[in-house]
Amino acid sequence: MRIAGVLGALLVGGLNVASSQVLVNNTDEPTLYTYCQQFQTLYTQIRVESITPDSARMQFSRIMLSLRERFRSEENYHQDSLQRDSLIQTGSYFSFPLRGYPTSAIGGTHGEGYRGNGFDLFDYNVRGSHPAQDIFITDRNQDNLDDRTGQPADVLAMSSGLVLAIETAWKPGSEYRGGNWIWVYDPVLNGLFYYAHNSQVDVSPGQWVQAGQKISEMGRTGFNAYKARSPTHLHLMYLQIQPNGLPLPVNTYAWLLKAKPVN
Ligand SMILES: [Zn+2]
Known part of the structure; x- marks a missing residue:
């Protein structure tokens, strides 16, 4: 995919070389990795409720607006917006996030597992919504292996992006609901993908x-x-990041139906 390739090459350069040499003109400007650390810290604070929802909202907005600005300064971002829109419409922008599975692995028959109402990323006590799609394997003995293949099921990035934060230390008995999760920022969409319940990150x-x-x-x-x-x-x-930097959950069902299967 050309857009992602170009952006990716720029990013990898920016991350591997000292950031002040490639992407940053002002040496006081934080590196991309700094934003990752800020996001990871903030999300952890939200989870343990050591930050008020209002403060969390403000910090989240600040991080996301900074990230968007950083990527907007990349020349290729604007040049490729038309191509991006056509890729999204045809579905070829996205990869189906589970290797070797068809869309029938999506929960329900018409994606009705999605319930966006009442979602609040910043208040860990708010429950009842499910602004997500669940995608299933057949695993009757619950050993994390697909019963058909005896193999683990590989979770794939739905689109290209920057890994912002991960959790790898979930243990049985922990009350945290996402388990071992991954947040990926897609700078082309200006949105966040969240992949939860992983056995291994x-x-x-x-x-x-x-x-x-x-x-x-x-x-x-x-x-x-x-x-x-x-x-x-x-x-x-x-989560689609809005112009004010705050997140709005979006149902990915239509994207999943059109996404490229990966074998
Ligand atoms: Zn779910």
Whole structure:
């Protein structure tokens, strides 16, 4: 994919070389990795409720507006916006986030697992919404392996982006619901993908991932996902960043139906 390739090449250069040499004119400007650290810290504070929802909202907005500005300064971002829109419309922008699976792995028959109302990223006590699609494998003995293949199911990046934050230390008994999760920022869409309940995370904050690249293996981590009544699945959420820097959940069902299958 050309857009992602160009952006990715720029980013990788920016991350590997001292950031002041490539992407940054003002040496006081934070590196991309700094934003990853800020996001990781903030999300952890939200989870343990050591920050008020209002403060969290302000910090989140500041980080996301800074990230958008950083990527807007890349020349290719504007040049490719038309191509981006056509790629999104035809579906070829996205890769199906589970290797070797068809769209029938999406929960429900018409994606009705999505319930966006009442979602608040900044208040960990707010429950009841499910602004996400769940994608399932057949795993009757709940060992994280697909019963058909005896293999783990590879979770793939739906689009190219910057890995912002990860969790890898979830343990059974933990009340945290996402388990081992990954946040990826897509600078072309200016949005965030969240992949939850992984058994194993294969990427690190600051890393650029390409659409269709393996980022983790599906698992059963998370307070509810670990329970026997929960079939093994990937929880996939997308948050569109609005002009004020705040997130709005978007149903990915239409994108998933059109996404490129990866084998
Ligand atoms: Zn879910």
